[in-house]
Amino acid sequence: MGNSTPLCFKLILFILCDVIFFVNSLPDVIKIGGLFHPSDDNQELAFKQAVEHINADRLILPRSKLVAQIERISPFDSFHASKRVCSLLNIGVAAIFGPQSAHTAGHVQSICDTMEVPHLENRWDYRLRRESCLVNLYPHPNTLSKAYVDIVKTWGWKTFTIIYENNDGLVRLQELLKAHGPSSFPITVRQLSDTGDYRPLLKQIKNSAEAHIVLDCSTDKIYEVLKQAQQIGMMSDYHSYLVTSLDLHTVNLDEFKYGGTNITGFRLINEKVVEDVVRQWSIDEKGITKPANITTIKAETALMYDAVHLFSKALHDLDTSQQIDIQPISCDGQNTWQHGFSLINYMKIVEMKGLTNVIKFDHQGFRTDFILDVVDLGSTGIRKIGTWNSTLSNGINFTRTFSEQQMEIEANLKNKTLVITTILSDPYCMRKESAATLTGNDQFEGYAVDLVYEISKALGFSYKIQLVPDHAYGSLNKKTGEWNGMIRELLEQRADLAIADLTITFERENAVDFTMPFMNLGVSVLYRKPVKQPPNLFSFLSPLSLDVWIYMATAYLGVSVLLFILARFTPYEWPAYTGHGEKEESQFTLMNCMWFAIGSLMQQGCDFLPKALSTRMVAGMWWFFTLIMISSYTANLAAFLTVERMDSPIESAEDLAKQTRIKYGALKGGSTAAFFRESKISTYQRMWGFMESARPSVFSSSNGEGVDRVIKGKGSYAFLMESTSIEYVTERNCDLTQVGGMLDTKGYGIATPPNSPYRTAVNGVILKLQEEGKLHILKTKWWKEKRGGGSCRVETSKSTSAANELGLANVGGVFVVLMGGMGVACVIAVCEFVWKSRKVAVEERLSAILHE
Ligand code: GLU
Numbered sequence: 001m002g003n004s005t006p007l008c009f010k011l012i013l014f015i016l017c018d019v020i021f022f023v024n025s026l027p028d029v030i031k032i033g034g035l036f037h038p039s040d041d042n043q044e045l046a047f048k049q050a051v052e053h054i055n056a057d058r059l060i061l062p063r064s065k066l067v068a069q070i071e072r073i074s075p076f077d078s079f080h081a082s083k084r085v086c087s088l089l090n091i092g093v094a095a096i097f098g099p100q101s102a103h104t105a106g107h108v109q110s111i112c113d114t115m116e117v118p119h120l121e122n123r124w125d126y127r128l129r130r131e132s133c134l135v136n137l138y139p140h141p142n143t144l145s146k147a148y149v150d151i152v153k154t155w156g157w158k159t160f161t162i163i164y165e166n167n168d169g170l171v172r173l174q175e176l177l178k179a180h181g182p183s184s185f186p187i188t189v190r191q192l193s194d195t196g197d198y199r200p201l202l203k204q205i206k207n208s209a210e211a212h213i214v215l216d217c218s219t220d221k222i223y224e225v226l227k228q229a230q231q232i233g234m235m236s237d238y239h240s241y242l243v244t245s246l247d248l249h250t251v252n253l254d255e256f257k258y259g260g261t262n263i264t265g266f267r268l269i270n271e272k273v274v275e276d277v278v279r280q281w282s283i284d285e286k287g288i289t290k291p292a293n294i295t296t297i298k299a300e301t302a303l304m305y306d307a308v309h310l311f312s313k314a315l316h317d318l319d320t321s322q323q324i325d326i327q328p329i330s331c332d333g334q335n336t337w338q339h340g341f342s343l344i345n346y347m348k349i350v351e352m353k354g355l356t357n358v359i360k361f362d363h364q365g366f367r368t369d370f371i372l373d374v375v376d377l378g379s380t381g382i383r384k385i386g387t388w389n390s391t392l393s394n395g396i397n398f399t400r401t402f403s404e405q406q407m408e409i410e411a412n413l414k415n416k417t418l419v420i421t422t423i424l425s426d427p428y429c430m431r432k433e434s435a436a437t438l439t440g441n442d443q444f445e446g447y448a449v450d451l452v453y454e455i456s457k458a459l460g461f462s463y464k465i466q467l468v469p470d471h472a473y474g475s476l477n478k479k480t481g482e483w484n485g486m487i488r489e490l491l492e493q494r495a496d497l498a499i500a501d502l503t504i505t506f507e508r509e510n511a512v513d514f515t516m517p518f519m520n521l522g523v524s525v526l527y528r529k530p531v532k533q534p535p536n537l538f539s540f541l542s543p544l545s546l547d548v549w550i551y552m553a554t555a556y557l558g559v560s561v562l563l564f565i566l567a568r569f570t571p572y573e574w575p576a577y578t579g580h581g582e583k584e585e586s587q588f589t590l591m592n593c594m595w596f597a598i599g600s601l602m603q604q605g606c607d608f609l610p611k612a613l614s615t616r617m618v619a620g621m622w623w624f625f626t627l628i629m630i631s632s633y634t635a636n637l638a639a640f641l642t643v644e645r646m647d648s649p650i651e652s653a654e655d656l657a658k659q660t661r662i663k664y665g666a667l668k669g670g671s672t673a674a675f676f677r678e679s680k681i682s683t684y685q686r687m688w689g690f691m692e693s694a695r696p697s698v699f700s701s702s703n704g705e706g707v708d709r710v711i712k713g714k715g716s717y718a719f720l721m722e723s724t725s726i727e728y729v730t731e732r733n734c735d736l737t738q739v740g741g742m743l744d745t746k747g748y749g750i751a752t753p754p755n756s757p758y759r760t761a762v763n764g765v766i767l768k769l770q771e772e773g774k775l776h777i778l779k780t781k782w783w784k785e786k787r788g789g790g791s792c793r794v795e796t797s798k799s800t801s802a803a804n805e806l807g808l809a810n811v812g813g814v815f816v817v818l819m820g821g822m823g824v825a826c827v828i829a830v831c832e833f834v835w836k837s838r839k840v841a842v843e844e845r846l847s848a849i850l851h852e
Pocket of ligand 1: 473474501502503666667669670671672673720721722
């Protein structure tokens with residue numbers, strides 16, 4: 001016990017001395033060298049500020065003081081750069097920071113490597129291997145490239161154009177170029193000219209109707225490129241720009257804030273941390289000193305600040321395990337700095353938070369696990385809308401919700417004047433009838449015009465109605481791949497919305513976006529109303545067909561003859577033998593049989609009746625037959641005489657297809673024509689073949705022209721038209737009607753350019769108008785009330801009341817038959833008289849001869 005106390009005391013003293021010795025091992029002054037080019041924005045300032053911050057903050061390197069040794073070198077003079085590095089090493093520096101230029105950095109790097117002095121860089125460097133004494137805080141381009149791929153995938157861009165400035169840009173976008181390609185969605189790559197005039201290039205992109213652009217150029221050119229894009233009209237609501245520069249937040253984009261263009265980029269620096277740190281910095285801009293803020297700090301500046309902190313932290317950590325001395329090193333000598341590699345290794349394992357979020361390196365010395373802010377231009381300037389995490393497979397995470405986005409879009413709409421493209425088509429858009437000269441939107445009225453007004457009222461935008469110049473709805477020319485009509489107006493961004501009787505079709509939906517339908521309809525046939533047939537004099541014959549009349553006559557004769565034969569045959573029809581030797585005569589002579597049959601047929605009967613079972617059977621069956629026939633005739637006669645006979649040659653589209661006498665056509669370039677063209681149903685294919693081959697052409701350039709053709713054609717032309725338009729026409733023109741039902745069902749929608757931000761908002765308004773019954777009110781107003789609506793309803797009721805009366809024309813034939821019968825009876829009477837007189841005369845002469 002007596003020996004153990006001094007031993008223990010000695011051990012503790014030894015450990016304590018050791019710790020004190022190590023903690024105090026760093027020199028009081030630690031020099032670090034910074035190499036800067038005159039053009040480096042605020043790099044030097046950041047370097048100095050970092051040194052000051054570390055010296056003030058006693059948590060890192062508490063007993064030492066950092067001293068910044070600054071050397072300003074030309075970006076192209078590597079010889080001078082090497083000399084300055086050597087002079088820095090000569091005065092004994094612990095690390096070299098910078099320079100930025102690739103020309104000089106290589107030389108500095110190789111000297112540092114040889115001398116084993118840590119070299120900290122913060123510049124963009126695409127090389128896949130890093131030297132042993134180098135730590136570069138700038139994320140590797142390959143990793144950054146993944147961020148661009150992820151955002152493009154998240155947005156679902158199918159096509160886009162890359163605008164790049166130099167080869168570095170292609171390296172930056174390598175992953176993006178790999179992700180898309182000839183097999184999947186092809187992309188266009190174009191290089192900015194170095195003349196400073198980018199308009200020709202931008203015009204070409206505009207003509208290709210590309211709306212998605214990835215812009216890779218130096219930060220100081222971003223404004224100019226966007227400005228020139230704005231001049232040629234490429235800064236609309238439908239254009240989206242992804243800027244690859246990490247310094248988008250430093251560009252003044254105020255001019256584009258309200259344009260609605262989607263300008264997105266990534267930011268390496270952490271806005272909140274930067275704001276706190278740089279507030280004290282003052283930036284000298286051409287002699288004027290102004291306070292620094294987030295918009296003046298570039299990623300590389302922040303990285304310089306972080307690099308000094310990283311170095312200090314690693315040195316602080318190394319200090320706890322090694323005794324460090326910093327000596328001057330000569331470039332010409334053999335000596336190297338023995339702690340250089342250890343310090344570099346410590347830097348690679350340090351994990352700290354800086355101005356550029358988490359700073360961490362992988363074993364190769366590349367930054368890893370870092371986070372980029374996704375930023376875009378809003379009405380308040382550049383703001384954060386999400387983050388990208390380099391460790392995740394799709395690291396994009398948008399922090400803005402869909403409804404926030406929508407609210408912003410709707411707020412944006414309030415300051416806008418949208419161009420509405422439409423077409424003159426009754427009753428959707430018609431010229432107002434007015435004695436005064438009207439201008440602007442006042443010139444037009446109709447369902448679509450009212451609908452635009454309702455939507456604009458709900459969303460608060462102003463609008464300008466423009467008629468489509470080529471008077472077409474929109475069809476794709478398969479040979480040239482070009483659209484015409486309203487669809488073209490939208491694709492070329494000359495209009496923001498197309499509001500008309502524009503049918504939603506698959507082909508159009510692929511080119512533009514449609515809202516949900518505001519009206520449902522189908523293709524049908526417009527044709528002349530069936531004309532009333534003049535009443536037929538012998539219409540009493542109509543209830544039975546000619547065949548039945550003939551069969552009836554035959555049956556009548558057959559029954560009469562059979563009755564005559566059976567009456568002869570059966571003994572019971574002969575009168576009882578009286579025994580007086582008189583000549584016995586049966587009543588059923590052929591004439592009587594015929595009289596009996598006709599009497600039964602006419603429901604009158606006659607004065608003699610059959611007595612035998614067989615003849616009674618014949619009579620019974622005949623009566624049954626006449627009962628049914630007469631009842632059927634009477635029932636049918638009533639219907640025939642009261643219902644007007646209409647002459648309608650076609651009852652449906654199938655009837656049209658079956659014949660060639662009546663021509664039929666549709667609107668040229670419209671969805672109805674497209675329906676027949678694309679149909680796989682044989683009837684409609686046949687109809688399309690007929691329409692295409694018909695000469696002169698059966699197609700019309702407007703619905704109005706088609707309707708005129710039906711009226712003038714007087715039954716020789718039918719127009720295939722949409723049911724809603726047919727309804728409008730038949731409400732006003734009582735000679736026309738819809739033949740058959742609808743051949744399909746579809747809807748009219750409001751079209752917008754592809755990816756229009758306004759579609760969701762407009763969709764919402766349409767739903768609301770539908771639920772409130774506004775759309776129904778508008779339909780009633782323009783179909784049934786305005787411009788002569790409802791004029792055919794009166795006529796329909798008149799004609800039904802008149803249908804019950806029978807005129808002389810309907811029953812005249814019966815009178816004719818009666819008169820004819822009377823005439824024939826008179827003729828027969830004369831014949832009978834002549835016959836009888838002749839017979840009497842002959843008999844009298846014969847008896848006179850016998851008497852004589
Ligand atoms: N609504 C049709 C269209 O959008 C035009 C009329 C028609 O084809 O019948 O093309």
